[in-house]
Amino acid sequence: MKIAIFANDGRLSQIVSQRLRQKFKDTHFVLDDQNPDIVVTIGGDGTLLAAFHKYSALLETVRFVGVHTGHLGFYTDWRDDEIDDLVISLQSDNGQSISYPLLDVRVTYADKQKPENFLALNEATLKRWSATMVTDVYIGGELFERFRGDGLCISTPSGSTAYNKSLGGAVIHPNLKVLQVAEISSINNRVFRTLSSPMIIAPNDWVTLIPARESDYLLTVDQNSFHGKKIAQLRFKISKKSIHFAKYRHMQFWQRVQDAFIGSEYAN
Template sequence: MKFAIVANDLPKSQNVKRNLEKKLLECHMVEDEKHPEIVITIGGDGTLLSAFHKYQDQLESIRFVGVHTGHLGFYTDWREDEIDDLVVSLQSDNGQSISYPLLEVQVKYANEPHMKKYIALNEAALKKIGTTLVTDVYIGGEFFESFRGDGLCVSTPTGSTAYNKSLGGAVVHPNLEVMQVAEIGSINNRVFRTVSAPMIIAPRDWVTLYPDHGTDFVLTIDALTKSGCKIEKIMFKIAKQRIYFAKYRHQHFWRRVQDAFIGDANGV
């Protein structure tokens, strides 16, 4: 098995990385940072997001495993003190996996001839600096509304537990291959109207934004931030690609939600 390890810069994570790397090499596994079969992240969800984008062109041939060295991460199944158990699971690997939907984002920048394509694991959001975002919203090619407010966030099912949730969006199970559009500070009065509620969009429909002219847009795609750019059009859709996790002890989705936001059943 070919593996790669991606760790954050914290001393604890770097120590775990060195320990795990040594154990895997002793088991005659091959370290291959360019074309791994398994990518092990050590840190938290931010570290896994970084690894996802590093290897986003190889998603069909890679499975991810997350080890958390701080607070429990939504995408991380293993603790730092379970490295020996993880090594045993990797040795007995038979290719088992679980996959989640991703978001495809296509952006047409002014003065560029072609659409720029991105992939998001959690979400993409469009905002404007200092002024109100004004954009026409189309769903499935049909005009839906003219939005005015701070911005719009489009999330995947697993991303529905992140920024989307803080905006009042619904938590969506990843078995549903849908995306969700949540408003950020929308303006609703006698003159301007929006739907003023999160929307769950079917997998075949594109959500397309035509923002008003300007260059003070901020576009975020997971941890990537594009600011000060002139955007003519943005299109969102559930991607054809998926992310795959090695299913050694991958937690049930609702257990993850419970662990992340509620705690155990006894309230501890």
């Protein structure tokens, strides 16, 4: 089995990375940062997101395992003091995995360059820097509304627990391959109207945004941001690709949600 270790720059993460690297060598695993079978991330959810984007071209063959060295990790199943157990689990690995849906993001620019394509694990957002954002929203090719406000957030099911949740969006189980659109401070009055509610979009429908021709838009795809180009169109759809996590020790989704947002002391 070929393993890559992807750690953030934190002191504890680097210490755990060095210890884990030595344990893998001692147990005769192959360390391979280019074409791994397993990517072990050490840090938090931000570290796993960064690793996901680094290895996005290998999603069909690579599985992820997260070790958290902070206070909370929604995608990370192992603590930094459990790496001995992690190595033992990897030694008995049978190739099983848990899969989460991803978001396809396609950006067309006003200068008619070739569209750019991105994958998001959590969400993509579109905002304006300095004024109200105005964009037409199409669902399945039909005009749904003209949105005015600070921006829009389009999230995956697993990403529904991130920025989307803070916007009042629903938490969606990853077995449902749908995307969610949540408004960011929409304007609603006698003149301008939006649905003013999160929307769950079927897997076969594209969500298309055609913004007004202002150029100061900010597009984010997970933790990556893009600005400075005039966007003509954005299209979002649940991807045919998925991210795969090694199944052993992978926490059940609702247990993960309960652990992250409620805490076991309040469960009873």
